[in-house]
Amino acid sequence: MDAIISADETLFFWINGIAGKVPILDWLMKLLGDDYFVFAIMALVLLFLWFGFRSAAQREINQRAVLCVAAAVGLAAIVIHLLMVYGPDRLRPSDAYPDLVNLLTYARSDPSFPSESAAVSFAFATGILLTKRGILAAAMFLMAVLVCFARLYIGVHYPLDIVAGVAIGILASLAAFGILRLIEPLPTRFIGFMRKLYLA
Amino acid sequence: MLTFVGVYFLFIYLASLGVLQIAASYANLNGLSFFRRPNWGYIFGALSIVGGFCWFYIVGNPHPDVGYAITVSDIFRYGWSNPMPPGTGLILGAGESVLFFLLAVGCAFLTTIAFSSIVKFRLSPRTTEEKKVEAPEGLEALREMTFFQAITRILRNGKGKE
Numbered sequence: 001m002d003a004i005i006s007a008d009e010t011l012f013f014w015i016n017g018i019a020g021k022v023p024i025l026d027w028l029m030k031l032l033g034d035d036y037f038v039f040a041i042m043a044l045v046l047l048f049l050w051f052g053f054r055s056a057a058q059r060e061i062n063q064r065a066v067l068c069v070a071a072a073v074g075l076a077a078i079v080i081h082l083l084m085v086y087g088p089d090r091l092r093p094s095d096a097y098p099d100l101v102n103l104l105t106y107a108r109s110d111p112s113f114p115s116e117s118a119a120v121s122f123a124f125a126t127g128i129l130l131t132k133r134g135i136l137a138a139a140m141f142l143m144a145v146l147v148c149f150a151r152l153y154i155g156v157h158y159p160l161d162i163v164a165g166v167a168i169g170i171l172a173s174l175a176a177f178g179i180l181r182l183i184e185p186l187p188t189r190f191i192g193f194m195r196k197l198y199l200a
Numbered sequence: 201m202l203t204f205v206g207v208y209f210l211f212i213y214l215a216s217l218g219v220l221q222i223a224a225s226y227a228n229l230n231g232l233s234f235f236r237r238p239n240w241g242y243i244f245g246a247l248s249i250v251g252g253f254c255w256f257y258i259v260g261n262p263h264p265d266v267g268y269a270i271t272v273s274d275i276f277r278y279g280w281s282n283p284m285p286p287g288t289g290l291i292l293g294a295g296e297s298v299l300f301f302l303l304a305v306g307c308a309f310l311t312t313i314a315f316s317s318i319v320k321f322r323l324s325p326r327t328t329e330e331k332k333v334e335a336p337e338g339l340e341a342l343r344e345m346t347f348f349q350a351i352t353r354i355l356r357n358g359k360g361k362e
Contacts, residue, residue, distance in 0.1 A: 030263055031257075034262055034263060035262070035291065035292070035294075035297065036208075036211075036256070036262055036292075036297065037253075039297070040211075040212065040215065040253075040301075043301060044215055044216065044219045044249070047216060047219045047220070047223070047305060048219050048222065048223045048226075050223075051219075051220060051223035051224065051227060051229065051232070051339065052222070052223035052226045052227050053227050053339075054226070054227060054228070056340070059338075059339070059340075077294065104263075105263055105267075106263070106264050106265060106266055106267030106289065106291070107266070107267075108267075116294060194338075195337050195338030195339070196337065196338075196354075197354075198337075198338060198339060198341055198342060198347060198350040198351070198354075199339070200338055200339060
């Protein structure tokens with residue numbers, strides 16, 4: 001276990017060591033790794049998917065994708081918060097090594113393990129992949145990977161936190177996809193009800 | 201506290217308004233669009249989204265050196281005032297971000313249906329009887345009528361059944 005933690009920290013310092021050298025890269029990573037930018041984009045994509053369709057078949061796929069992603073993100077958030085409360089209370093890199101970390105943002109006080117950003121972004125991407133596929137899923141995965149890298153770059157997570165977050169996000173999406181199939185026809189009825197109100 | 205929440209709310213509100221206009225133009229939902237021509241919907245949508253992001257990242261200072269995560273109880277306790285020491289920036293936790301995101305999207309949707317219903321109140325040239333028979337269900341109905349016209353149709357059909 002010590003060897004894994006040591007390798008984890010070595011990789012973290014290698015990536016975080018790049019920070020502070022190229023101002024434009026720092027600015028980009030701060031933007032990608034912040035708490036709002038990518039998540040706002042992902043959520044706005046869901047809003048577009050709900051309303052933006054050209055055929056009934058496309059609408060059906062899009063709205064089911066939105067339900068799956070919403071359920072996946074909800075599940076991932078629950079698991080993350082349970083792990084933060086009952087899991088290992090790992091200090092943030094900037095708290096463990098205040099003099100060595102290039103922290104490009106404010107210091108967080110919650111546990112470092114696991115990464116909520118990685119979990120949520122991968123829950124989004126996997127949810128889209130499972131239900132819709134195509135270029136949008138690829139773009140979501142690219143954004144999710146960039147978020148994960150940016151979180152390491154700006155010094156708020158260790159690689160192992162990110163790996164755990166990614167695993168939670170993917171598993172939450174698979175679980176949400178399965179649950180939505182299992183509880184069918186409830187999702188269909190929900191969309192049908194929304195259609196009666198001209199909201200779907 | 202409320203100042204930062206307001207900045208975030210306006211960011212999401214503007215961006216959602218833009219996304220809804222782009223979606224309405226893409227899906228030919230004339231009853232949700234503010235414009236007759238779809239291209240204007242795309243232009244308005246893009247400007248609104250970019251404007252929302254610029255507003256938040258220029259005015260909101262989401263990358264403070266020291267951050268304090270606002271909770272809902274803080275908002276009730278402190279209102280517009282900020283009791284944090286100078287230099288402490290305000291941020292939103294995950295739960296609060298989602299809460300205010302949903303509120304802002306809801307307000308953007310209400311604005312969209314209200315404004316589009318006002319500017320397109322003469323959208324459907326067909327008679328009420330024709331609308332009852334032919335108009336499709338769901339969002340597809342908003343290709344030929346506004347949201348208020350669609351809701352009126354529900355109410356009329358309901359009364360008709362009685």
